[in-house]
Amino acid sequence: MTILAVLLFVTNASLRGLCVVSDDVVWASGTGGTVIRTNTAGRSWETYTIDPSLDIRDISAFDTTTAVAMATAGRIFRTTDGGAHWTPVWKDERVFLDAIAFSDPQHGFAMGDPIDGRFVLLETSDGGATWRSLEGPAARENEAAFAASGTCIAVEGDDVWLATSGARVLHCRGGTWESIDFPMPTGNDSSGVFSIAVQNGQLFAAGGDYKKPDDVIDSVAVGHRVILRSPYRSSIAVHGKTIVVTGTSGTDVSHNAGRTWSHAGKGYNAVACAKTRCYAVGPNGAIATLALNAKPALREISAPPASPSNR
Secondary structure, three states: OOOOOOOOOOOOOOEEEEEEOOOOOEEEEEHHHEEEEEOOOOOOOEEEEOOOOOOEEEEEEOOOOOEEEEEOOOEEEEEOOOOOOOEEEEEOOOOOEEEEEEOOOOOEEEEEEEEOOEEEEEEEOOOOOOOEEEOOOEOOOOOOOOOOOOOOEEEEOOEEEEEOOOOEEEEEEOOEEEEEEOOOOOOOOOEEEEEEEEEOOEEEEEEEEOOOOOOOEEEEEEOOEEEEEEOOOOEEEEEOOEEEEEEOOEEEEEOOOOOOOEEEEOOOOEEEEOOOEEEEEOHHHOEEEEEOOOOOOOEEOOOOOOOOOOO
């Protein structure tokens, strides 16, 4: 059963960056340099603009005041006053950045498309105030990553995972990289692994081909094990035994670690979960919530989505 209810209009930006700090505190970002924030579980939102010329594809936040925002055009910004002011902390116009992720409020990474045959990899150890370049893993010919949902990087402890258009995930532990192949479509610039999530060392992935969003394929997997065949999915979130995946054609939910699935409503760009609820964001300022302790149905709380472009 799907329950949709438009309650308010927040922004008309296409939203792709999403960080769910808690059930009540959520940050999201998107086109036009847009960042939005709620401290009230979506009942009210604050809207900020970093730079209207930028697409803020990803955001990581730690509380109601501190967040790090990433623009695809090689820019990273940081706020410590809830979004009212943003400080530029890193810039390289050669780089197309795809995603950022933190293992704790101090330690995080950012990844970008390859330059000179290697993926761009950045590290911070002071909460995003400064960044340093690391030697990223080698890329295959024509391999890149997807900034479709800001979830093509995952970190847990000192481990880092990067998802690629080559239908693989690159995993670094102790300074050594390994390649993990996934059963996703590949072979062109529109397909591969789009999103990853890690829980207790277990790797989950979602993807497909965004130019063929309705083709039913092996779209969601745990390692080499396919757990869902569905149309293209651009984002995956895992919380306990609950797995939520979303893409342009719909959203699916499993409450038993992928053994069975329910369709939860229309599609969005990104999804993330907290203790008792998940949030999803999409085009035209679309925002929805999903209660983890109820039937799998998205409840829309902002403007309805339109058909997005994913790269």
